[in-house]
Amino acid sequence: MEIITGTTKFHIDEKSAVAIGKFDGIHVGHKKLLKYILEQKKDGLKSVVFTFDPSPEEFFTGHKVRQLYTKQEKRREFKKLGIDVLIEFPLTETTAATDPEDFVRRILVGQLSADYIAAGTDVTFGAGGRGDQYLLKSLAGELLYELELIDKVRLDGAEVSSTRIRNEVADGNMAMAERLLGSYYSVCGIVEHGRHIGHTIGIPTVNIIPPEDKLLPPYGVYSSRVHLGGKVYDGMTNIGRKPTISEQEKVGVETYIYDFDGDAYGEFIEVELIRFVRPEMKFDSLDMLKAQIQSDLENARE
Incomplete structure (x- = not known):
C-alpha cells in the first residue's frame, strides 16, 4: 500500500475509486463504505482512501482526542483490507479554507483521477464544511465520475459511530465494541x-x-x-x-x-x-x- 502523507502535492495517473471520510474508527460502517471501492478494483480502478491528518475533530477543537486506531494501526488495517493508496491529507488553516467545488475538481478528479467516489450521506468537506453529498451529486455528470452514497449503518436501533464505540470501550464493554467495529x-x-x-x-x-x-x-x-x-x-x-x-x-x-x-x-x-x-x-x-x-x-x- 502506498502512503501519501504530509503533502498536498500528489498525483495518481491511473483512474481510481476514492473513499472520502474521517475513518477514525474503521468500524462496520466504514468497512461497508470501503467494500464499494474495493469492488471497483476488478474493473481496473485503483482503490484510494482519502482522509485527514490531524482529524477534523482535533484540528477544529484544538484538543487531543484519544484514538480508537492510532495512525500506525489505521495504516495496518487499510493495508490488511487491500487498499492501494492511503492519502493522509494535511489539515491546516489553508487547506481547511479550500473552496468545496475546487476540492472536488482539483483534488478528487484532478489529482486523484477519481472515476468513482464513495462517501457517507453525512460527508462534509471544504471551507466551512459546505461541501456535501449534494455538491458531489451536482458535479458527477459534468466531471464524469460515478457516485455511491452510503447511509449510516445501524445496530440495535442506533447509528454506528466512533463516538458510540469510544463510549463502549471506556465502559469496558468489549463485546459490544467488537460488534460495532466488526473486529x-x-x-x-x-x-x-x-x-x-x-x-x-x-x-x-x-x-x-x-x-x-x-x-x-x-x-x-x-x-x-x-x-x-x-x-x-x-x-x-x-x-x-x-x-x-x-x-x-x-x-x-x-x-x-x-x-x-x-x-x-x-x-x-x-x-x-x-x-x-x-x-x-x-x-x-x-x-x-x-x-x-x-x-x-x-x-x-x-
Missing part, C-alpha cells in the same frame, strides 16, 4: 523489557507501552487473543499501572500468553481484548498477587 478492539506495539516480576513469580508476560493517544478501556484484567510471529494465541492481559509493584509505573499492557514459551522481546504484537475479567487491584504481597493471577488465568481461559 476485536486491539492494542499494538513492540514487546519491551519490564521489571520481570512475572518471571519472578513463575508467570512470565510480554509487555507493550501503548501510545499516549491510544484509547484504553478501564484498568483491569481481560481475556485476550495475541497475534505474534504469524500465529494466534489465547492470552490474559492486564491494563494499568501495576499498583502492587509501584505507584509510579507507566500505564502498560501486560499479557500472559497461554502455551507460549518463546522470546518475544523486540517483536511486534497485536493484543485483541475480548472480555473484561476484573478491575485492577492492589495486593499486600507478591504471593497474594500470584494467587489472584492464577485464578484470573483460569477465568480468562474459560
